[in-house]
Amino acid sequence: MPKILIVDDAQFMRMRCGKLLEKYGYEVVEAENGRQAVERYRECRPDAVLMDITMPEMDGLEALREIRKMDPAARVAMLTALGQQGVVIEAIKAGAKDFIVKPFEQERVLESLRKLLS
Amino acid sequence: MLQLDLSPEEAEVFLQEAEELLLALDEGLVRLEDESADRATLVQEIFRAAHTLKGSAGMIGHSQMAELLHAMESLLDRLRHSQLTVTPAIVDALLAGADMARRFVAEVATGQASGLDTAPVLERLRALAAGVQAPLEQAAGWELAPPEDIEVPEGQSLYEIRCTISRESVAPGARALQVLLALAQAGHVLSSRPQVDDLDEDWEGDRVHAFVLAPSAEALQKLLESISEVEPVILPAGGEPPSLAQPQEPSRGETPAPTERAPSAQPAAKAEGGSPEGDGGGTKGNGAGKSDGQVKWVRTSVERLDKLMNLVSELVTDRNRLLQVRANLVNQFGEQEGVMDLTEALTHISSVTDQLQDEVMRARMVPIEHVFNKFPRVVRDLARQLGKQVSLVIEGQETELDRTVIEEVNDPLLHLVRNAIDHGLEPPEERRLLGKPEKGLLRLAARSEESHIIIEVQDDGRGMDPHALRQAAVERGFLDAQAAAQLGDQEALELIFAPGFSTARKVSGVSGRGVGMDVVRTNIERLGGSVSIRTELGKGTTFELKLPLTLAIFPALTVEVLGSVYAIPLSAVVEALQVRTADIKTIRGREAIVTRGRVLPVVSLARFFYGQQPEDNGSCYVVEVRWGGTNLGLAVQRLLGRQEVVIKPLGRMVGEVPGISGGTIMGDGRVALIMDVASLVRALRRERQSPSA
Numbered sequence: 001m002p003k004i005l006i007v008d009d010a011q012f013m014r015m016r017c018g019k020l021l022e023k024y025g026y027e028v029v030e031a032e033n034g035r036q037a038v039e040r041y042r043e044c045r046p047d048a049v050l051m052d053i054t055m056p057e058m059d060g061l062e063a064l065r066e067i068r069k070m071d072p073a074a075r076v077a078m079l080t081a082l083g084q085q086g087v088v089i090e091a092i093k094a095g096a097k098d099f100i101v102k103p104f105e106q107e108r109v110l111e112s113l114r115k116l117l118s
Numbered sequence: 119m120l121q122l123d124l125s126p127e128e129a130e131v132f133l134q135e136a137e138e139l140l141l142a143l144d145e146g147l148v149r150l151e152d153e154s155a156d157r158a159t160l161v162q163e164i165f166r167a168a169h170t171l172k173g174s175a176g177m178i179g180h181s182q183m184a185e186l187l188h189a190m191e192s193l194l195d196r197l198r199h200s201q202l203t204v205t206p207a208i209v210d211a212l213l214a215g216a217d218m219a220r221r222f223v224a225e226v227a228t229g230q231a232s233g234l235d236t237a238p239v240l241e242r243l244r245a246l247a248a249g250v251q252a253p254l255e256q257a258a259g260w261e262l263a264p265p266e267d268i269e270v271p272e273g274q275s276l277y278e279i280r281c282t283i284s285r286e287s288v289a290p291g292a293r294a295l296q297v298l299l300a301l302a303q304a305g306h307v308l309s310s311r312p313q314v315d316d317l318d319e320d321w322e323g324d325r326v327h328a329f330v331l332a333p334s335a336e337a338l339q340k341l342l343e344s345i346s347e348v349e350p351v352i353l354p355a356g357g358e359p360p361s362l363a364q365p366q367e368p369s370r371g372e373t374p375a376p377t378e379r380a381p382s383a384q385p386a387a388k389a390e391g392g393s394p395e396g397d398g399g400g401t402k403g404n405g406a407g408k409s410d411g412q413v414k415w416v417r418t419s420v421e422r423l424d425k426l427m428n429l430v431s432e433l434v435t436d437r438n439r440l441l442q443v444r445a446n447l448v449n450q451f452g453e454q455e456g457v458m459d460l461t462e463a464l465t466h467i468s469s470v471t472d473q474l475q476d477e478v479m480r481a482r483m484v485p486i487e488h489v490f491n492k493f494p495r496v497v498r499d500l501a502r503q504l505g506k507q508v509s510l511v512i513e514g515q516e517t518e519l520d521r522t523v524i525e526e527v528n529d530p531l532l533h534l535v536r537n538a539i540d541h542g543l544e545p546p547e548e549r550r551l552l553g554k555p556e557k558g559l560l561r562l563a564a565r566s567e568e569s570h571i572i573i574e575v576q577d578d579g580r581g582m583d584p585h586a587l588r589q590a591a592v593e594r595g596f597l598d599a600q601a602a603a604q605l606g607d608q609e610a611l612e613l614i615f616a617p618g619f620s621t622a623r624k625v626s627g628v629s630g631r632g633v634g635m636d637v638v639r640t641n642i643e644r645l646g647g648s649v650s651i652r653t654e655l656g657k658g659t660t661f662e663l664k665l666p667l668t669l670a671i672f673p674a675l676t677v678e679v680l681g682s683v684y685a686i687p688l689s690a691v692v693e694a695l696q697v698r699t700a701d702i703k704t705i706r707g708r709e710a711i712v713t714r715g716r717v718l719p720v721v722s723l724a725r726f727f728y729g730q731q732p733e734d735n736g737s738c739y740v741v742e743v744r745w746g747g748t749n750l751g752l753a754v755q756r757l758l759g760r761q762e763v764v765i766k767p768l769g770r771m772v773g774e775v776p777g778i779s780g781g782t783i784m785g786d787g788r789v790a791l792i793m794d795v796a797s798l799v800r801a802l803r804r805e806r807q808s809p810s811a
Contacts, residue, residue, distance in 0.1 A: 080288075080289070084289065085288070085289040085290075085291045085292055085318075085319050085320075085321065086318060086319030088289045088291075088292035089289070089291055089292050089295050089317055089318065089319075091292075092292050092295045092296055092299065093295065097344075098296075098345070098346055099289065099292055101288045101289070108346075111346060112346060115343075115344045115345075115346065118344060
């Protein structure tokens with residue numbers, strides 16, 4: 001069962017997203033900021049990460065870089081809001097495999113994970 | 119004097135092509151106003167026409183014209199990228215541009231600068247284009263040129279990548295980056311648009327175009343497929359022949375002919391991008407595949423075709439002469455060996471001549487589209503000017519006609535269309551009150567029927583009232599009340615063809631002053647055609663033009679009148695009867711015969727042309743002809759046979775003779791006069807109507 005790390009500072013988002021993924025048979029791990037995300041990644045080596053960009057403590061971009069440093073094969077998709085193209089481009093340069101725009105549709109999240117894990 | 123970089127031969131090609139492009143512009147722009155049209159495709163076509171013309175104008179050094187077309191092209195580009203939507207103001211400005219471009223093309227034809235001031239039109243075009251932000255460079259089409267002189271390493275192939283990024287994507291730049299990174303991972307990117315460094319916060323393109331060296335298309339495919347919101351198309355570029363050639367115009371290069379995978383949505387084909395030319399250049403194999411099985415075209419001048427036609431005409435005349443000579447020899451020497459040899463050779467020459475004539479005629483055939491194409495614009499302009507709403511329906515534009523006929527038919531058609539919009543169709547308010555759709559119908563239709571072409575101009579407007587026409591004829595002194603009352607409905611309708619007769623209640627600037635219809639009829643009849651009218655009050659009117667396929671050579675029935683030969687065009691002949699002279703009766707002062715239970719008026723050609731009665735030897739022939747709804751018998755002494763005749767004008771010395779349209783040289787070298795049935799019928803009608811006859 002693929003393990004997915006959901007990183008978002010909004011609890012509502014983590015909940016909604018977690019519920020969805022569990023329904024489709026994924027195992028879900030959560031983190032509420034970038035620093036926590038790096039720790040969780042080290043602990044449980046998820047198969048994929050859904051990473052919010054704007055977060056306190058450590059933002060998604062930095063967390064992505066840390067994680068990729070630790071695991072160059074890490075599969076990370078960024079969660080982004082409108083108007084963040086510059087950051088997304090940075091994230092992709094830093095090794096993000098995909099990005100999902102919030103508010104997202106279920107299908108879009110599932111599709112992204114399928115591609116990430118293939 | 120206009121200084122242009124253009125040789126006379128080039129000028130011919132330039133002008134011909136420019137004419138086609140201007141037509142495409144006009145036609146496309148008019149259709150653009152129709153909301154049901156496929157605007158994306160139309161804009162693309164119009165853009166392409168403007169772009170191509172701009173290129174040619176620039177090439178010959180006509181910078182003013184190029185500048186104008188560039189401004190049009192820029193505005194069209196905004197439409198193409200949905201940065202602007204079509205408005206009447208935009209179409210008007212573009213049409214104004216097209217009109218000006220037409221005048222520049224005329225400058226090229228005459229070599230005389232016309233001193234046109236493009237400033238106002240340029241200003242309009244630019245102001246409209248400025249209504250949106252400047253286009254981003256990335257929004258261009260698949261314009262990246264394929265890399266040249268590339269050595270493809272063993273085990274690798276060159277691929278052209280066309281990725282369309284979904285319009286939904288909020289960060290297309292990020293998708294583009296993903297594509298580029300994926301390509302770099304799977305192979306070696308030789309060139310791309312955009313490049314990685316172009317991608318920033320503000321990038322708003324919708325496609326990635328790249329040339330990549332990679333071991334296989336599958337590797338590229340796999341990586342590109344993993345990217346969301348991107349539709350990739352991978353084309354083998356150069357080297358390998360395409361697996362499938364598509365019979366497409368070469369310029370439609372954006373259609374992915376040889377794809378490794380058929381993408382479900384055909385994104386590249388649908389994408390609104392694509393430069394007018396050269397965009398398909400990346401796929402060399404593609405182009406090579408297309409040339410197979412295509413018709414190879416050669417442009418040739420109309421003059422050359424005319425010359426060929428004349429030569430063939432001479433040949434037909436000589437062939438007929440030879441056949442006559444052979445017949446004489448057979449009479450004189452019987453079927454001797456030498457005569458038989460001649461017969462055999464002649465038979466072959468005859469058949470070759472027929473085929474040659476057929477082919478040359480076919481080469482001169484042009485689809486009537488060339489005439490019809492102008493009408494959407496004409497109709498639009500007229501409708502606007504006259505406050506009418508018109509929906510134009512064109513049918514049978516592929517019908518082919520001899521180009522001389524095509525040229526001659528343009529003006530009469532224009533006149534009929536003008537009349538239909540001006541007098542036939544009611545204004546929208548009136549139509550609404552009548553319970554008709556506000557948009558009037560105007561139908562232009564062509565079809566071929568045996569050796570004729572039928573063109574119909576139909577409207578669903580007021581229709582014509584024979585009663586009103588009779589009244590008008592009396593009021594204007596064309597007929598007295600009694601003569602008018604005697605006219606049948608169809609004859610009353612024909613009054614509109616009388617010179618100077620106008621039924622227009624108000625004289626508008628558009629339809630002129632009623633001088634038109636007689637000119638229409640004269641022109642059509644001069645072509646050996648006829649005009650007829652069908653009309654129903656309140657329902658509309660249809661004018662039917664019946665035209666010969668060609669003018670130069672036609673089959674005719676040759677007859678003898680007082681020792682001279684006359685040729686009656688077979689198209690007018692209904693039948694030929696042998697009658698006893700005693701059977702020609704005089705009914706109410708006119709000669710007629712009774713045939714098949716009806717009375718057929720008969721005219722003796724001897725009397726008509728020579729004013730004398732031929733010797734009565736008990737019987738004669740009556741050739742029944744039909745023209746414009748009138749049947750008439752022509753009494754002649756002998757029937758000679760059917761012959762292909764080549765018409766020659768009689769020349770100014772002879773002038774116009776009623777009943778004769780020209781001369782032809784017969785096989786035996788005699789000159790035969792070609793009968794003009796239309797003018798004969800009319801001359802007789804006049805004679806009958808005028809009290810003195």
